[in-house]
Amino acid sequence: MTHRSVAARLVLCACLLALWAGQADAGFIVVKNAKNATSKLTKDAVKGVFNGKTKTWGNGDPIVLVIGTEDSPAMQWLADAIFRVSAKTFLSKLKQDVFKGDVPHPVSANDDAGTIKRVLAGAGVVGLISDAGAKSLPAELAVIAIE
Amino acid sequence: MRTRIQIVSIASVLAASGAARADVTLNFFGDIDYVVEHAAETSNTFQAATLDVFASQTEGKFSFIGEMIIEAVGSNQFGIDVDRLEVAYKPTSWLRFRAGRLRSAFGYYGDAYQNGKFFMTPVSWPEMYESTQFDGVVPSHAIGLHGDVAYGLGQDRGKLTLDAELLNGRGNGLDDVPVFQDANNGKAVNLRLRYVGEGSLGGFIVGGNVYVDDIPAIDVDGDAAADHPAMHELVLGGHAAYVDDHFHLIGELVWFRHRAHGDVMTHKTVAAFGEAAYQFGDVTPYTRFEYTHFGDEDPYFVGSGIPNVDVQMLSGGVKYAASASVAVKLEAAADLKESHRHVLAQAAFAF
Numbered sequence: 001m002t003h004r005s006v007a008a009r010l011v012l013c014a015c016l017l018a019l020w021a022g023q024a025d026a027g028f029i030v031v032k033n034a035k036n037a038t039s040k041l042t043k044d045a046v047k048g049v050f051n052g053k054t055k056t057w058g059n060g061d062p063i064v065l066v067i068g069t070e071d072s073p074a075m076q077w078l079a080d081a082i083f084r085v086s087a088k089t090f091l092s093k094l095k096q097d098v099f100k101g102d103v104p105h106p107v108s109a110n111d112d113a114g115t116i117k118r119v120l121a122g123a124g125v126v127g128l129i130s131d132a133g134a135k136s137l138p139a140e141l142a143v144i145a146i147e
Numbered sequence: 148m149r150t151r152i153q154i155v156s157i158a159s160v161l162a163a164s165g166a167a168r169a170d171v172t173l174n175f176f177g178d179i180d181y182v183v184e185h186a187a188e189t190s191n192t193f194q195a196a197t198l199d200v201f202a203s204q205t206e207g208k209f210s211f212i213g214e215m216i217i218e219a220v221g222s223n224q225f226g227i228d229v230d231r232l233e234v235a236y237k238p239t240s241w242l243r244f245r246a247g248r249l250r251s252a253f254g255y256y257g258d259a260y261q262n263g264k265f266f267m268t269p270v271s272w273p274e275m276y277e278s279t280q281f282d283g284v285v286p287s288h289a290i291g292l293h294g295d296v297a298y299g300l301g302q303d304r305g306k307l308t309l310d311a312e313l314l315n316g317r318g319n320g321l322d323d324v325p326v327f328q329d330a331n332n333g334k335a336v337n338l339r340l341r342y343v344g345e346g347s348l349g350g351f352i353v354g355g356n357v358y359v360d361d362i363p364a365i366d367v368d369g370d371a372a373a374d375h376p377a378m379h380e381l382v383l384g385g386h387a388a389y390v391d392d393h394f395h396l397i398g399e400l401v402w403f404r405h406r407a408h409g410d411v412m413t414h415k416t417v418a419a420f421g422e423a424a425y426q427f428g429d430v431t432p433y434t435r436f437e438y439t440h441f442g443d444e445d446p447y448f449v450g451s452g453i454p455n456v457d458v459q460m461l462s463g464g465v466k467y468a469a470s471a472s473v474a475v476k477l478e479a480a481a482d483l484k485e486s487h488r489h490v491l492a493q494a495a496f497a498f
């Protein structure tokens with residue numbers, strides 16, 4: 001094996017590693033309507049919000065979730081980073097609780113723009129937008145920090 | 148023809164309300180099956196017999212659920228049934244009231260899965276809740292008032308919940324749900340007490356029911372087999388379930404006692420089932436055993452079309468989660484006492 005081919009393989013590995021690391025870092029943040037006073041939640045509390053077990057905010061407003069399809073990056077991130085299950089499993093369980101009448105029907109959005117529009121529409125609405133989308137949030141929206 | 152007109156009318160009303168309120172969403176549930184069945188003889192058939200239209204809406208502390216089922220049960224004619232029509236009021240996080248037609252708070256299976264076969268691991272309900280031939284013996288459909296309260300036991304220690312219901316109760320038969328006129332003035336009372344686990348016991352539920360009712364008498368002209376006297380009913384039930392991301396263990400036991408008015412003789416029936424499953428990724432193999440024992444010929448159950456024959460049904464199968472909206476299942480079942488077996492392939496959906 002020549003020095004040139006070894007170097008080429010190292011460069012290729014470095015590129016793949018960088019690509020993988022970039023995908024792993026691509027995160028999402030929890031956003032809420034600015035009228036909602038909640039500013040931070042623990043990871044367990046975020047779980048409770050998005051699995052429907054926690055039904056109201058501190059001020060009594062009902063929680064309304066913004067949910068995407070199973071192949072939307074936000075749902076894949078939520079299922080993986082928060083619930084440690086597949087998006088398919090997470091969404092199936094949520095659907096079941098909606099069907100039981102235990103959780104209010106979520107509203108749907110599959111991208112940052114749609115999510116922002118949904119969250120602006122109600123004081124109790126909560127959703128996920130990408131790190132990139134968070135850089136230009138409207139003033140009527142705010143971030144819920146995950147402790 | 149009339150059914151078709153009714154379906155079109157109801158769909159139009161739902162569509163119109165959906166357009167008027169952009170935040171009302173309709174969901175559609177159902178299943179498509181292929182069944183090979185062996186009893187006296189062997190038969191096979193495709194089935195596309197159920198469409199479930201579900202709508203819910205929340206406004207502040209009030210919420211609404213409407214669920215309409217268009218189905219053909221035991222025949223090739225579709226009929227329409229409003230399975231749920233309920234309004235709920237939740238003044239606090241630990242207290243809720245509901246009124247209307249609802250799934251009663253009895254046992255685990257009825258209100259955990261409602262009518263959603265997509266959500267169930269096996270292809271259908273345990274027979275004590277519902278079968279393909281007749282409604283189940285458990286009083287799972289109800290019209291009336293419901294209240295539930297939860298008492299937290301501390302951080303990650305779970306909670307106790309109490310459901311209390313005042314209902315029209317049983318109709319003239321198991322398939323008769325008195326949605327407009329109760330056949331007698333006595334009302335059924337149903338109480339369910341549960342422990343619901345949290346933290347390390349998340350997914351664990353154990354509880355029990357007491358259900359008391361007065362069953363109206365029925366005298367069908369020319370059909371003595373359907374007749375039964377007015378009866379007092381006492382039902383006691385217990386259930387335990389552990390359902391998490393991988394494990395699925397559910398067991399229920401129900402004891403029924405019926406006594407005709409003015410009589411001392413009682414009719415007792417026991418029904419139970421247990422099911423177990425473990426999820427490997429998208430694939431979930433499962434098994435279920437069902438047991439029903441009739442102490443003697445109960446006039447109410449026999450009059451409702453249930454054969455006075457004990458059941459010991461063993462079934463096993465596999466569920467494959469094809470997507471968040473479609474599940475494919477394959478199940479084989481055999482009655483250990485009777486010559487009755489079936490194999491069923493199902494595609495269940497929830498859009």
